[in-house]
Amino acid sequence: MTDVAIRSLNKTFGALEIIPDLNLNVPDGSFTVLVGPSGCGKSTLLRMIAGLEQPTRGSIAIGGTDVTYEEPSKRGISMVFQSYALFPHMTVGQNIDFGMRIAKVPKEEREKKVAYAAGVLKLEKLLDRKPSALSGGQRQRVAIGRSIVRDPKVFLFDEPLSNLDAALRGQMRVELAELHQRLKATMIYVTHDQVEAMTLADQIVVMNAGRIEQIGDPLSLYEKPETEFVATFIGSPKMNLIKTADTQAMGVATIGIRPEHLEVCDAGKWSAVVRVVEKLGNEAIAYLDSEVGDLTLRLVGTPALKPGDQLRMSPRDGHVHYFDQHGRRMAGPSS
Amino acid sequence: MTATTDIATFIAAKRRRSEQRRSRIMLTLLLSLFLLYSFMPLAYLVLSATKTNGDLFTTFGFGFGTEFNLWQNLRDLLARDNGVFMRWMFNSLLYSTVAGLGAAILATAAGYALAKFKFVGRNLIFALVLGAVMIPQTALVVPTFLLLALSGLSDNPLGVILPSMISPIGVYLMRVYMEQGLDNELLDAARIEGAGEFVIFRAIVLPLVAPGMVTVALLSFVGTWNNYFLPLIVLRSPQYQPITVGLATWYQLAQQGGGGGQVLFSIIITGALVSIIPVIIVFLLLQRFWQGGLTAGAIK
Ligand SMILES: Nc1ncnc2c1ncn2[C@@H]1O[C@H](COP(=O)(O)OP(=O)(O)OP(=O)(O)O)[C@@H](O)[C@H]1O
Ligand SMILES: [Mg+2]
Numbered sequence: 001m002t003d004v005a006i007r008s009l010n011k012t013f014g015a016l017e018i019i020p021d022l023n024l025n026v027p028d029g030s031f032t033v034l035v036g037p038s039g040c041g042k043s044t045l046l047r048m049i050a051g052l053e054q055p056t057r058g059s060i061a062i063g064g065t066d067v068t069y070e071e072p073s074k075r076g077i078s079m080v081f082q083s084y085a086l087f088p089h090m091t092v093g094q095n096i097d098f099g100m101r102i103a104k105v106p107k108e109e110r111e112k113k114v115a116y117a118a119g120v121l122k123l124e125k126l127l128d129r130k131p132s133a134l135s136g137g138q139r140q141r142v143a144i145g146r147s148i149v150r151d152p153k154v155f156l157f158d159e160p161l162s163n164l165d166a167a168l169r170g171q172m173r174v175e176l177a178e179l180h181q182r183l184k185a186t187m188i189y190v191t192h193d194q195v196e197a198m199t200l201a202d203q204i205v206v207m208n209a210g211r212i213e214q215i216g217d218p219l220s221l222y223e224k225p226e227t228e229f230v231a232t233f234i235g236s237p238k239m240n241l242i243k244t245a246d247t248q249a250m251g252v253a254t255i256g257i258r259p260e261h262l263e264v265c266d267a268g269k270w271s272a273v274v275r276v277v278e279k280l281g282n283e284a285i286a287y288l289d290s291e292v293g294d295l296t297l298r299l300v301g302t303p304a305l306k307p308g309d310q311l312r313m314s315p316r317d318g319h320v321h322y323f324d325q326h327g328r329r330m331a332g333p334s335s
Numbered sequence: 336m337t338a339t340t341d342i343a344t345f346i347a348a349k350r351r352r353s354e355q356r357r358s359r360i361m362l363t364l365l366l367s368l369f370l371l372y373s374f375m376p377l378a379y380l381v382l383s384a385t386k387t388n389g390d391l392f393t394t395f396g397f398g399f400g401t402e403f404n405l406w407q408n409l410r411d412l413l414a415r416d417n418g419v420f421m422r423w424m425f426n427s428l429l430y431s432t433v434a435g436l437g438a439a440i441l442a443t444a445a446g447y448a449l450a451k452f453k454f455v456g457r458n459l460i461f462a463l464v465l466g467a468v469m470i471p472q473t474a475l476v477v478p479t480f481l482l483l484a485l486s487g488l489s490d491n492p493l494g495v496i497l498p499s500m501i502s503p504i505g506v507y508l509m510r511v512y513m514e515q516g517l518d519n520e521l522l523d524a525a526r527i528e529g530a531g532e533f534v535i536f537r538a539i540v541l542p543l544v545a546p547g548m549v550t551v552a553l554l555s556f557v558g559t560w561n562n563y564f565l566p567l568i569v570l571r572s573p574q575y576q577p578i579t580v581g582l583a584t585w586y587q588l589a590q591q592g593g594g595g596g597q598v599l600f601s602i603i604i605t606g607a608l609v610s611i612i613p614v615i616i617v618f619l620l621l622q623r624f625w626q627g628g629l630t631a632g633a634i635k
Contacts (some may be wrong), residue, residue, distance in 0.1 A: 029470075034495060047523075050523075051527075052523050052526065052527070052528060071526075071529075072523075072526050072527045073526065073527060073528065073529030073530075074529075077527070078527060079523070079524070079527050081520040081523070081524060082520070085520040085521050085523065085524035086524075087521065087524075087525075087539060088543065089542045089543060098525070098528050099527075099528030099529050099530075102528060102529050102530050103529055135547065146524075150528070202423075312400045318439060324450070
């Protein structure tokens, strides 16, 4: 059992409280993704799990053992950094080998492990190169290779793909998913790319200003966001938030409708004018000025819409989210 | 567009180009002047070292003398006072090498601590280092001497070497260099791999900051090689004297004119020429460390 249990964790930098009080369970073998806006404390949390940063209060247990004050290397974790953090003066092989050399692992075993990692990550031909002679994707593979050979019980990733271009990011995403299936280790992954979060995670943790907004599997976050923040953070384009007098009269502060859940029809509830249309081939995103504020509309295929067009639309039944004045989810209009 | 605007832009472009050319010529001229200014003393030294003592005072300073006397001067230099010149060279080389290495290691360690660790008094210490950069070493010689006298290190080579290993400008350089050139995530990665702080310093930090270290070593080497006042005050025994102090004693002797002193001038000049050779060699040897540039540690 190598779950990670975080209890009443607090982190303060000087007078600045970054994480007020955080509790989190990461189940054994799960792929847990931390998402949230920039500066919300994702990296700080990950670095505390790694032991690179000391919590101000609270405790962290890995596999049932309290490691709050343990050295990073003795926690059974490994970490892959955004900047790859490869040692520039060492070859790929030496980079992967580094930790084992320090731990005085016998040479044969080291060679075996380096060969295994190189095989898994397709690095065999690159072992004698310096990191400066590698592409971004190759560097990231080396960084992952370096963490595999440690046989960690928990893998930590801090935005590992954010320096890669879109195509490579997609490819590496698949490779990471395969790696997780193969190793079956617990993985904690920080990103602010929600496609990564939705596709990789079996548990997403949405953070905001050092607090956890919601924890859940990708689909439940998408279908039942507990707060307005989660509702707008998960999903692209963003969910439409509508505040009107009649909803407020019903005791609902805000209603939320995802762009794909708006239906264009002549008898629609709201009228709007098209401002911009983005046609992507398989779908189109239209940005509208409506009587209830700015709206985003997602349509399948290539609809014949152009800027200036007038249209009417209504939300699809059963796809409306209701939030109270604190931004919390509520069942529906009370009356 | 009309033809007139075309012509106007053409003329403007041409004027711009000729302005660029003029400023380039000015720059080249300025640099040439500077080069001349820097090379003149060297040329004087080289030419004078080829002259006999008589020619030294009777022929034009930037021309050759009536005969080419360099080899004889060298022989006289090495023979003078039972070959004490080589002893001075050896002393200078020893002091400068040890001081250069020591300064590089100390400045790197101190700069690393100041750049990458948070501790109480860090800013105060750095402010003191910065302050020390402003104080000329010469101003510290007398207090240093008193300190050395108290610790029994006067007339001891260590009295010259130890103070020369302290390089405030080196500490400053290394701190700034490491703050910018040494990625924190690299150190964190090494910690996760299980490297202790000492291993990180030796296996990660030192190789990556080698260009900076070489710079500090070189600055201290040259500084110690050229230092005159400190060894003059600290060292009394002739066998400890470095080249600067040694040549100066000969010079005094020559000026007094006693003991065949007059003949000494050409020997001193030749000695001065020989004494800059090690500095040039050290520069050439260490040059390759800069070729990677000061960001050799970064991969991006
Ligand atoms: N060593 C530090 N000293 C002071 N403040 C810090 C320190 N490290 C982080 N912070 C602050 O803590 C907050 C959270 O930082 P953190 O790096 O955890 O954010 P993040 O969620 O990872 O953001 P991003 O998505 O941009 O990486 C930020 O406001 C940051 O300025
Ligand atoms: Mg971060």
